[in-house]
């Protein structure tokens with residue numbers, strides 16, 4: 001695991017300062033809301049972020065734990081976590097030629113985000129570019145190996161991710177800026193599925209979600225108050241005792257992103273979609289249907 005996130009007022013590395021582990025990235029960039037536009041570059045194992053109207057969307061969940069840390073909370077964060085700093089990471093929405101996007105479920109034994117649905121992704125290795133890192137993670141996690149030229153790769157956005165995602169579960173132990181990418185493959189979903197080998201050390205399920213499902217997920221609200229949760233299922237491949245089993249899982253799993261906890265801090269809906277994944281799917285829908293564009297998404301206004 002390598003790399004560090006730096007902030008600057010411009011696209012120059014001179015004068016850039018590392019973002020402290022306990023600091024909210026958006027607050028440190030002078031943004032009082034939950035989203036802004038930022039330019040970025042990755043060089044010499046540094047992810048540099050700077051304010052830019054032409055940049056990509058940078059966002060965090062409204063409950064970003066680092067916004068709420070008190071001085072006494074910070075004193076209680078172990079020094080080895082503080083000194084780790086904020087790390088860059090990559091994630092990739094792999095899209096088949098017929099429009100399906102691959103999501104995977106993190107295994108229950110994972111230290112961070114167990115049972116949470118995410119796209120393939122992870123940390124940077126020394127000397128890698130962002131594209132090299134996402135191709136390596138894709139291959140390690142799913143067995144799907146591509147060259148840079150065989151995929152059309154673009155950036156979807158930047159997401160600030162803190163674990164645990166809410167302070168009621170505990171003080172931050174990991175802090176990342178995730179660069180979400182879209183990688184469009186030339187193969188269809190069925191061909192890709194045939195080559196899929198889930199890495200059981202990290203994952204225990206996968207699913208290909210179609211465009212209509214992505215739009216439903218993006219439009220869902222976490223607690224089902226403004227929109228009822230559709231009683232539908234997604235087809236998933238689940239690893240059970242090392243064997244691939246086809247299962248129907250309720251779509252409602254992907255409609256929930258925010259952890260709900262009992263009074264003693266136990267998570268009640270451990271299996272859910274990560275907030276960053278929902279953000280990335282939203283950027284994907286916006287890319288397909290730009291505001292004011294001629295196309296409009298199925299299912300009405302948005």
Ligand SMILES: [Zn+2]
Nearest residue numbers: 024025060064
């Ligand atoms: Zn934040």
